Amino acid sequence: MGKSLLNESPGGRIPQAQRLRDLLEDAIVEGHYAPGDRLDPEALARQYQCSRTPIREALTHLAASGMVKVAPKRGTFVARLSVTELVERFEVMAELEGMCGRLAARRMSDETLSALQQAQAACRQCMLNGDVNGYYYENGEFHRLIYEGSHNDFLAQEARRLHAMLKPYRRLQLHARHRLESSWCEHERIVTALIAGDADTAQRELRAHVLLQGERFNDLVASMQRLGQTPA
Missing domain, CATH: 1.20.120.530 (GntR ligand-binding domain-like)
Known part of the structure; x- marks a missing residue:
């Protein structure tokens, strides 16, 4: 994927965390990340060319929606439903x-x-x-x-x-x-x-x-x- 988050938000009208959340949500539902995959904040920051702060905010929103799950001391994973x-x-x-x-x-x-x-x-x-x-x-x-x-x-x-x-x-x-x-x-x-x-x-x-x-x-x-x- 490798998109630049800044290029996807012309004029800065859309907050970075919101835009990143949308991009990650799209990536999950389009199958780029499968249920159970770990989402590494550092790798995501490099991939989307942004800092880790909006990454953390975006993952928090996705966790609230149920699309990802946070495992203490293990990381954040794409939700894998029983x-x-x-x-x-x-x-x-x-x-x-x-x-x-x-x-x-x-x-x-x-x-x-x-x-x-x-x-x-x-x-x-x-x-x-x-x-x-x-x-x-x-x-x-x-x-x-x-x-x-x-x-x-x-x-x-x-x-x-x-x-x-x-x-x-x-x-x-x-x-x-x-x-x-x-x-x-x-x-x-x-x-x-x-x-x-x-x-x-x-x-x-x-x-x-x-x-x-x-x-x-x-x-x-x-x-x-x-x-x-x-x-x-």
Whole structure:
């Protein structure tokens, strides 16, 4: 990566610690740092060409959000969730997304709905190409637009926060066989419900889309084990 933090903050309008937090969060959710990786403040300071003070501030913010964990006398590590912790977070995420879908079915503007359909079309192209990484990014935009369409800023903020925490694991899910196809089909049902203004169906479909259950749960646990994570 090796980005200069100063170059990324024109005119100094964004505080260094905030900008660095955003860069580190992006690096984690994009897979540059895997769950369990140690984040060395000195190495990060060299990499982002800044002092250790904003590094420490950024890591404190990330720890508060749950994206990293601080182990006394050992250092700071990218959060590695146990299976129990992971299921609990996906359960909450499913409820938040369902709420967003219910509200979006009543409140989403034609402009946002059109953008959602474009994101779904982009997901379809990635699915047809077998492009897991491309689908991952377009999927993120798909969900972001639903949060936006809820027109509830607090709910959208909480959904985005938890979505960011679970991104590394949602990416893992997409590598399971046939998951791209099934994910896209689930999207189709969600879009249909939103177009129809069917709040109950939108909530139900989004909740099911996110909830870990059955084969999807087993596939994710298997992927975690392949990465060397120990399920609890």
